Amino acid sequence: MAKRAAIVGTGQTHHRSIRRDVNGQELINEAVTRALADAELTIDDIDGVVIGNMDHFEGINYVDCWSIDGSGGYLKPTIKLTTGGTTGATVAIAGYHLVASGMFEKLLVIGWEKNSESDTTGAIITCSDPVIDRVVFAGAVAGLALEAQAYMHRYGATPKDAARVSVRDRRHACNNPYAHLRQEITVEEVLNSPILSDPLRLHDMCPRTDGACAVIYASEDVAEKITPKPAWVLATANRHMYSDFTDVLDVSSLHSMVGASRELWQKLNIREPLKEVDVIELYQPYSWAGIIWIEDMGLCPKGEGPRLLWDGVTDMGGELPINPSGGVIATNPIGATGLIRCAETVLQIQGKAEARQVPDVKLGVATGFGGCFWTDMIAFGSKKPN
Amino acid sequence: MGDFWSDAEAIIHESCIKVPYSWQAGETASYFLTQLRDEGKIWGKKCPCCKKVLVPPRKSCPFCFVATDQWTEVSDEGVVESFTVVRRDTIIQPKKAPFAYALIRLDGADTGLVHVLGEVEPEAVREGMRVKAVLADDRKGSLLDIAHFKPVGS
Amino acid sequence: MDRVAIVGIGQTKHAACRKEVSYAELVYEAVTLALKDAGIGISEIDNIVTTSNDFWDGRTISCMATGDVSGGYDKNISCVEGDGTFGAFYGLTRILSGSYGTTLVTAYSKGSESVSSLITNAAFDPIYMRCLGLDMVSACALQARRYLSRYGISEEDCALVSVKNHGNALDNPNAQLGMKLTVKDVMNSRMIASPLKLYDISPISDGACAIVLAREDRARKITDKPVWVKGVSFCADAYLLGDRDLSECRALEKAAGAAYKMAGIRNLKKEIDLAEIYDAFSYQELLWTEGLGFCEKGEGGKLIADGATAKDGDIPVNPSGGLLGAHPVIAAGLIRIAEAALQIRGDAGAMQIKKDVRNALAHGVNGVCGQSHCVWILGQN
Numbered sequence: 001m002a003k004r005a006a007i008v009g010t011g012q013t014h015h016r017s018i019r020r021d022v023n024g025q026e027l028i029n030e031a032v033t034r035a036l037a038d039a040e041l042t043i044d045d046i047d048g049v050v051i052g053n054m055d056h057f058e059g060i061n062y063v064d065c066w067s068i069d070g071s072g073g074y075l076k077p078t079i080k081l082t083t084g085g086t087t088g089a090t091v092a093i094a095g096y097h098l099v100a101s102g103m104f105e106k107l108l109v110i111g112w113e114k115n116s117e118s119d120t121t122g123a124i125i126t127c128s129d130p131v132i133d134r135v136v137f138a139g140a141v142a143g144l145a146l147e148a149q150a151y152m153h154r155y156g157a158t159p160k161d162a163a164r165v166s167v168r169d170r171r172h173a174c175n176n177p178y179a180h181l182r183q184e185i186t187v188e189e190v191l192n193s194p195i196l197s198d199p200l201r202l203h204d205m206c207p208r209t210d211g212a213c214a215v216i217y218a219s220e221d222v223a224e225k226i227t228p229k230p231a232w233v234l235a236t237a238n239r240h241m242y243s244d245f246t247d248v249l250d251v252s253s254l255h256s257m258v259g260a261s262r263e264l265w266q267k268l269n270i271r272e273p274l275k276e277v278d279v280i281e282l283y284q285p286y287s288w289a290g291i292i293w294i295e296d297m298g299l300c301p302k303g304e305g306p307r308l309l310w311d312g313v314t315d316m317g318g319e320l321p322i323n324p325s326g327g328v329i330a331t332n333p334i335g336a337t338g339l340i341r342c343a344e345t346v347l348q349i350q351g352k353a354e355a356r357q358v359p360d361v362k363l364g365v366a367t368g369f370g371g372c373f374w375t376d377m378i379a380f381g382s383k384k385p386n
Numbered sequence: 387m388g389d390f391w392s393d394a395e396a397i398i399h400e401s402c403i404k405v406p407y408s409w410q411a412g413e414t415a416s417y418f419l420t421q422l423r424d425e426g427k428i429w430g431k432k433c434p435c436c437k438k439v440l441v442p443p444r445k446s447c448p449f450c451f452v453a454t455d456q457w458t459e460v461s462d463e464g465v466v467e468s469f470t471v472v473r474r475d476t477i478i479q480p481k482k483a484p485f486a487y488a489l490i491r492l493d494g495a496d497t498g499l500v501h502v503l504g505e506v507e508p509e510a511v512r513e514g515m516r517v518k519a520v521l522a523d524d525r526k527g528s529l530l531d532i533a534h535f536k537p538v539g540s
Numbered sequence: 541m542d543r544v545a546i547v548g549i550g551q552t553k554h555a556a557c558r559k560e561v562s563y564a565e566l567v568y569e570a571v572t573l574a575l576k577d578a579g580i581g582i583s584e585i586d587n588i589v590t591t592s593n594d595f596w597d598g599r600t601i602s603c604m605a606t607g608d609v610s611g612g613y614d615k616n617i618s619c620v621e622g623d624g625t626f627g628a629f630y631g632l633t634r635i636l637s638g639s640y641g642t643t644l645v646t647a648y649s650k651g652s653e654s655v656s657s658l659i660t661n662a663a664f665d666p667i668y669m670r671c672l673g674l675d676m677v678s679a680c681a682l683q684a685r686r687y688l689s690r691y692g693i694s695e696e697d698c699a700l701v702s703v704k705n706h707g708n709a710l711d712n713p714n715a716q717l718g719m720k721l722t723v724k725d726v727m728n729s730r731m732i733a734s735p736l737k738l739y740d741i742s743p744i745s746d747g748a749c750a751i752v753l754a755r756e757d758r759a760r761k762i763t764d765k766p767v768w769v770k771g772v773s774f775c776a777d778a779y780l781l782g783d784r785d786l787s788e789c790r791a792l793e794k795a796a797g798a799a800y801k802m803a804g805i806r807n808l809k810k811e812i813d814l815a816e817i818y819d820a821f822s823y824q825e826l827l828w829t830e831g832l833g834f835c836e837k838g839e840g841g842k843l844i845a846d847g848a849t850a851k852d853g854d855i856p857v858n859p860s861g862g863l864l865g866a867h868p869v870i871a872a873g874l875i876r877i878a879e880a881a882l883q884i885r886g887d888a889g890a891m892q893i894k895k896d897v898r899n900a901l902a903h904g905v906n907g908v909c910g911q912s913h914c915v916w917i918l919g920q921n
């Protein structure tokens with residue numbers, strides 16, 4: 001019989017641009033140790049391990065096998081998933097299915113990356129098809145710049161609107177002791193930062209970070225014994241709908257977000273997400289996503305994203321706070337990034353988010369973005385689902 | 387294979403992915419490697435739980451999931467537990483074939499170390515053979531600061 | 541627990557080089573065959589799990605290439621990195637979780653496009669091991685020596701595996717290396733890394749495999765020959781070669797024990813009729829048969845010498861020819877599941893063993909020297 005499943009413990013490293021004092025296995029170990037401590041469990045309680053990262057950022061093949069020294073997976077089932085930037089959300093969704101299947105009772109899920117160890121762009125351009133795309137069009141910044149240009153052209157938004165998103169997330173990050181970039185910036189500073197790919201400037205983009213995140217899933221049989229406030233998985237949905245960047249024609253919308261969010265709201269029986277969701281941790285690798293993608297998610301009609309931002313609706317204290325943690329603009333250990341979105345949402349539901357706590361969170365949504373404009377989504381709730 | 391294919395030319399797109407890496411060894415492996423480089427010493431780390439001396443040293447014990455806490459110097463001599471004589475060349479092997487790899491248990495260590503053997507005819511390598519580390523002249527903070535292991539007494 | 545069955549199977553012809561197709565097209569070939577085998581269209585596939593490996597493909601986010609050819613457009617989809625048996629495991633749990641009624645699982649490799657020693661060298665720790673230049677072959681040679689010496693198993697015993705599996709591959713229309721060999725041929729083949737000789741080592745192939753898993757109610761509608769998933773488990777051992785006794789396979793013993801328990805298997809010899817296992821090297825078939833409990837420790841050589849694992853033996857192992865017959869790396873374990881399922885259906889053609897196959901075992905491996913194993917028990921009912 002299928003089981004209900006919840007996250008009952010979370011742990012993350014203090015994210016930094018470079019962690020010279022630890023190797024990858026040791027970085028993983030830090031997050032795992034903290035997650036176990038949070039759930040007051042030991043490694044002996046854990047039935048299995050799910051791990052994810054992006055191979056070419058560290059150049060290690062068979063990471064599921066290599067990571068055993070740090071993950072505690074010795075003589076346990078260990079499985080690896082990888083889907084690019086969505087990896088952290090992908091492992092979170094996998095953790096849910098593995099526990100919900102009834103085959104695992106307490107499962108450890110890990111996302112990690114040591115981005116300082118390689119040339120991030122050098123590695124990421126190899127995601128494009130080697131014969132066609134890679135020769136003409138590749139790299140994370142270029143594709144996102146195209147999306148921003150198309151959106152500006154179609155809806156009349158400006159780089160100043162996007163800058164407001166960076167300002168929000170960098171301000172939020174100051175409340176998060178684990179965040180990588182913890183200094184406020186102003187709209188002017190964003191608009192005057194070095195240009196990368198028109199219209200994107202340095203402070204529109206996420207950093208690259210060394211960091212790891214671990215969460216512990218538990219089945220309904222034990223979740224409430226482990227913590228008084230499990231964060232129950234209510235629904236998951238994802239779309240990885242394109243294979244080549246040149247497949248994506250209308251780039252003023254994130255089609256995968258449109259598809260995944262419609263499915264998620266339907267599963268949750270939600271009609272007005274802006275009113276019904278209490279907090280969102282959005283995998284937002286660049287500022288414009290904080291406008292374009294929340295429209296695609298259905299928080300407001302297309303073209304009205306900037307208004308939501310300037311009205312403070314998505315700020316702390318607003319109607320629907322987005323990225324209380326400071327989000328990806330502040331912290332981005334890529335393979336961990338999606339899982340950090342989940343862990344932060346869980347902290348909100350558990351009431352353990354301290355200075356970044358949104359009051360009375362009953363329903364939170366975490367997202368992942370990556371690959372070829374892909375989206376993964378997962379909804380957590382304080383109430384055990386029926 | 388369609389009919390069309392029989393007339394089409396097979397294009398092979400030659401490429402290579404090149405990503406530079408700078409792997410951070412971390413404090414534990416850094417101590418091990420600098421001691422090997424500067425002092426020519428081989429250190430293990432002991433697990434407080436299973437009491438195994440792990441060589442190469444790990445910050446936490448892979449078997450017990452607890453932090454290792456005691457640096458322990460081990461011998462530069464040990465026993466060949468298994469070996470293979472490689473007869474084919476690859477671009478990554480540090481020596482030209484034929485040469486032998488061995489899984490070596492150093493005296494004082496509870497885990498095995500893989501390395502290459504030298505100063506020995508491949509045909510003469512045996513399990514149970516005692517071997518000793520030979521340091522490289524030019525040491526850079528890598529496991530290859532041990533040039534190879536040679537039979538004891540040779 | 542809900543029951544899940546394999547209701548569709550497809551695999552490509554495996555070859556040293558399939559230069560007329562890209563690896564995405566290779567996957568499409570296998571998916572098309574699996575859907576045809578199931579007699580369903582892609583619209584009846586609820587969700588997809590692809591299996592791939594960025595190193596073998598020379599591509600970050602390698603699963604980007606195989607989503608649309610697996611029918612993943614506008615559907616829920618994920619990707620496991622590792623052997624296809626692990627991908628199939630995740631696909632199974634996505635049904636058991638109550639989320640989906642059917643899962644399409646795909647796996648592929650195009651070994652011809654890169655250099656296997658470089659790719660497998662990347663599995664060694666960059667700080668402690670990689671500079672030594674080990675690859676899968678030289679590391680497994682260390683394991684082979686340790687295993688053979690500990691139990692007094694001869695290189696001729698290993699050669700018997702090569703003779704059997706290359707011979708069985710002659711009956712497999714998809715295999716790459718069907719050969720009639722003698723023990724002498726194997727013993728006289730070129731030494732690569734002692735004690736491993738050329739014919740002890742599986743080739744690296746181009747090929748893909750796809751299966752369709754379905755919940756019982758859906759399975760009954762799709763086929764009258766469902767192959768039931770009765771037990772499955774996986775487990776990983778310690779990482780560094782020196783942390784393990786390479787002549788043992790504790791992770792496999794654990795995975796197999798859990799899979800047998802789930803399947804309610806009490807008497808292996810009576811209840812398991814056939815096994816498709818991960819013979820990347822000839823010695824591995826012997827070592828894994830021990831880990832699976834087909835014989836006592838150290839008796840793997842005797843098991844094959846007695847003919848027990850031959851096609852007409854008590855417990856036929858790899859009637860398809862195994863990995864020695866064809867080895868598209870990441871797909872290798874999923875192909876074991878496919879071949880075991882075909883035997884249960886009685887659809888294995890010239891490979892079909894004589895006795896009725898009620899239960900069959902399939903096995904996949906991740907990592908170096910069998911660090912991580914996945915074991916499946918499939919059955920008629």
Ligand SMILES: [Zn+2]
Nearest residue numbers: 433436447450
């Ligand atoms: Zn220990």
